[in-house]
Amino acid sequence: MVYLSQLLNKKVYYDRKVYGEMVDFAVLESSPKPLVSRVVVKKGNKKITISPSFLSIKRNGAILNSSQAPFFPFDERDFYLNEDLLDKQVIDINDKRLVRVNDVLLESNGELKVVGLDVGASGIFRRLGLEQLFKVKPKILPWQMIEAFDYQTGTVKISLTENSVKNMHPSEIAEILEDLGARERRGIVESLEAKHAAKAIEEADSRTQEAILEELPSSVLRNIVGKMHVADIAGLFYKMNPLRIREIIKMLGEERAKKVERLIDFGTDKAGGVMRTGFVSFDGNTTVKEAYNSLYKDRPKPEAVLVTNGNEKLVGTIYVKDILDIDSLALLKDIVSDRKFVYPNVDLNEVIKLFAQYNLRSLPVVDKEKKPIGVITTGVVLSKVQEKIRDNENTYIN
Amino acid sequence: MKILTLIRKRFLFLIPVLAIVGPGIISGSVDNDAGGITTYSVAGANFGHSLLWILFLTTFALAITQEIGARMGLVTGKGLASLIREKFGIRWTTFVMACLLVANLGTIAAEFAGIAASMEIYNISKFISVPIAIILIFALVAKGSFRKLEKLFLLLSFFYIAYIASAFIVHPNWTMAIKSLVIPQIKLSGVYILTMMAVIGTTITPWGQFFIQDYVVDKKLTKEDMNVERGDVFFGSFLTNFISFFIIVACAATIFTKGIQITTAKDAALALQPLAGNFAEILFSFGLLNASIFGAALVPVATSYVITEAFGIESGLNYSTRETPQFYGLFILLLIIGGLMVILPFFPLLTILVVSQAINAVLLVPIFVFLYLLSNDKKIMGEHTNNKAVNVIVLLTMAGLSVASLIYMVSLFLPNLI
Incomplete structure (x- = not known):
């Protein structure tokens, strides 16, 4: 620059x-x-x-x-x-x-x-x-x-409002938000629909996320955090003003608040801290056709689904693209694409290494009983890698 | 029937005239502020008719420079500060703004000195009158009621007619006065030169130059209004100096002839005695107070407006204090500094009133350089650049100002030479 x-x-x-x-x-x-x-x-x-x-x-x-x-x-x-x-x-x-x-x-x-x-x-x-x-x-x-x-x-x-910003991709908006002053930022966030705004905020770097959540009026904030991933909110827990984050967690409602609290325990540099708690899982005895029909209604389509055995324990991951050309009567447990998983306390660097080494697209996180509790996606990993690069650059400059 | 159409023809032209008349006349009237009344009073009271020739010359300079300002506003739709910034960049802009700030702080101090002086006639101390005035003015402007009161202030400034009446009552030597308009007389004394500079600087002001252009732009006038606007500006410039002429003549006839040196505002009120008798002081203090409060509100507003315009900060009276904190922050800062310069007992009020006007005259030179360059720029003005006659007058004005400033500087720092 x-x-x-x-x-x-x-x-x-x-x-x-x-x-x-x-x-x-x-x-x-x-x-x-x-x-x-x-x-x-x-x-x-x-x-x-x-x-x-x-x-x-x-x-x-x-x-x-x-x-x-x-x-x-x-x-x-x-x-x-x-x-x-x-x-x-x-x-x-x-x-x-x-x-x-x-x-x-x-x-x-x-x-x-x-x-x-x-x-x-x-x-x-x-x-x-x-x-x-x-x-x-x-x-x-x-x-x-x-x-x-x-x-x-x-x-x-x-034009600070209207047309142009509304039609942009969330990641573009995120880039803009990162560059702007508080006043313009607020103007943009408030002009967007809550869902669009939530996505854009999630895509922004944590400094910007924190600043936006700090300065928004609570009426707007309630709608936006309602649409945000719990993992992203949890990620901000230690960075934000504690009073403000409590306020935000209160806005989430009991069920989602619990999820956030569970994630917070892991810390953001652990697998459990970056995982998404929303995922799709099927019993291993489901046929491809049944899975196909069930996924048909899902929107957005998951990239991968988890397969579990009768005791809800993880068997492995199936990438959705892999079931396209497979006999529709095959059972999911027989066609698992990948069997890797991590525990929530695994270090983030390890996770990144796994992704790179095995060319993973998605990695399940399981609890002690090997029951899946979340999924780490490539998107999350890439953004963490980017953060690390930026941190390194900053230390280099300083 | 014929007569009716004739009348209609005659008066139809008045409709656009009435809509547009304003900027020039307002700018002209505001020129006769606290510094103006005092300077003209001092000029007449201490030097008789001998400064009238300066007044005569400044009339042309004022009319021409105000016309340029109005024309630039009409053609470009931008204020002078904007044009300087866009053409000459940030460094020159900062320089011009620094000049303007110094000049305007002096003017603001003069307005507060006017308030203090008019209240001292009633034995109200400046320690009370000035702070109250600051609070009052800030409240008026921030609450938005200033715009409504603007016309009232203007109306009240018709008090100047009192000077015209007073001048006629005392039967001064009119032939002498008229002759003095065109025959230059120079006295080589420090006080004379100071007063001369003050007469120039109170008639033509840096802030007035920015004011006229911003006002034209704010009113959204366009090139089609150029002829009417030109008439308005010329008339406004003539009117202000027409009144100044009578202030000087009245003071010369009532105070100068008696050999009194005026040192406070009270003495200046003597000029109105022929008309108002024992009420002269009340009349004078009322007029001075009105002009001072109007100026003390208008000059800081105009200054904040121009500076925020130049540096690109959202500003204007149409915004609330929360929307443009810098604009109102600067405004209150100017009020307080201007007020403090009066309250702190370093200088007598009369000195502040006169010297600030002289500083204005000195700082006109750099501003006119930019005015000259911009108004002759084809890219900015298109076909409406200055004609030769206008340029000659502007150049002569700048030359005259430079020489006068030089003499003033010499008289200030090397008084023995004179």
């Missing part, structure tokens, strides 16, 4: 000599994030544009890789980040003036892409060179929320 202000007016070097200065960036409208298509370099009094693929852009300057890079003349009709976007007014769909584009946040892994607009005080301090003096958390408005850009008046139109 890099800010526009950190790149503007930085030198471009070629062959260890100063070649020019980066003064602007033209972008192409591409979904979901606009891509920087040209870098405007001021060379003497002339402005030329270079494709970013010939430049390696760093925070303290850029290096021109090739003398063969094709140059294009500066075209005023293009859309430029510095000239057309920076410092402009942001208004909402009702033309109410909101904030200004204080800086532009770019993603730079190979390509430069616009991620969002910095509309907070942090952007101002950064551009004044006072960021060390006043440490303020940046307030980012994600590009996905920008509805239109008015080339005539140079104003940016955003």
Whole structure:
């Protein structure tokens, strides 16, 4: 991640000599994030544009890789980040003036892409060179929320509510929520349907989850936590304000509250702490056809089902895709796909290792009597892996 | 029948005129605030007619710069702060806002000094009057009743007519006064130069420049209104200086001729004696109080509005205190700092009133540079950039201001040279 202000007016070097200065960036409208298509370099009094693929852009300057890079003349009709976007007014769909584009946040892994607009005080301090003096958390408005850009008046139109956010995938919304300030976040969460909001919150990182659950008014909160997985709520138990989490657990009703409490005992770095308590299980003597008919009504379809013997003890897991081409009269106990399981107190790292080693899609968690109590899915494992990577990065940076 | 259509034709044009008349006249009237009345009184009382030529010149400068502001608002639909931010970026914006903040804090202090001075006539201490005024003004603005009272304040500012009446009653030397308008006289004394700067700075103000443009934008006027708006601005500028002329003449005739140096607001009230006799003090204090409270509410609001606009914070009187805490926070901060500058007993009220106006004049120079550059920018103004005559007047104004500021600085820091 890099800010526009950190790149503007930085030198471009070629062959260890100063070649020019980066003064602007033209972008192409591409979904979901606009891509920087040209870098405007001021060379003497002339402005030329270079494709970013010939430049390696760093925070303290850029290096021109090739003398063969094709140059294009500066075209005023293009859309430029510095000239057309920076410092402009942001208004909402009702033309109410909101904030200004204080800086532009770019993603730079190979390509430069616009991620969002910095509309907070942090952007101002950064551009004044006072960021060390006043440490303020940046307030980012994600590009996905920008509805239109008015080339005539140079104003940016955003929609904080309505249309766009509602139609997004929960994981996209989660990404937006992670970037936003408290006020915008609340606005978005409250504008969504409870189920959609719950999904989006579950997809967000735990810091964001915690902040959202902390700041929502209880009427909205009740509906949302009602739709959330108990495992996710349990996962937040030790991170949140204890008074608030008690309040939330109360909202869940007796049965679900008990489930949460049971999960909390395991801790979030144990198999029992990350498992989902909702799963589908069949007796081993069920035929494929019967299972098929029963699953027919289920929505959403589980990826895997558990098979138990007469004493409700685990036999193994069957992936639903595996029963598609099997004789419909076969018994489930004969066609189990995988027999692995873990106990709830198994360390999370072990679980991840199992998933990687045996290419698992789903792993049952059983109690002492080998009765299944939950299931760990690949989704959960991946998000835990991602969290670990992020933690590592953070420790590395710090 | 013919006559009827004629009448209808005659008066139809009045309908758009009535709807639009406002920004220029309001901006002009507000110019005659606490600093204005006091500065003009001091100018007339201490220097007779010898500063009238400055007033004459500033009339043109005021009309032209206000017209530019209104035109920029009409064409772009944006305030001056927005245009500076979008064209020149954050660093210049911060610089201009710092200038504006200093100038406006001075003006706010002057308004509170006006409140304190008008109440001192009744022996009410500034330690009581100023805090009460701060609370009253904040309540008025935050509760939203200020907008309703705006017109009342404006109506009450017709009290200035008293000066015109007073001036006519004493039969001053009109030919002398008119001559002084066009014949420059310069006295090389520190006080004269200070008063000269104050006359300029109270007539043309940095905040007035931002105010006129924001007001036009807020009213959602468009290019079609340009001619009417131009008339409104010119008339407003003329009106404010027309009144200033009579304040100076009245004070010159009643106080200067008697050789009295005014040092407090009480002395300034003498100018109204020919009209109001023993009620002169009451009339004067009432007028000063009205103008001061109006200014003390309006200038902090305008300042907060412009600063939040420049830095991109949701703002405006249409929002509640909870929705835009920064806007109201800045507003109350300005009130308190302005009030404290008056309460803390470092300076006499009259000094605050006059010096703050002179500071305004000095800080006009950088703001006019941006005004000049923006109003000549084809990308922003399209076909409505300044014509040559306007540019000449703006450049002459800037040159005049720069020279005057330079002389003022010399008189401040190297008084022996003069």
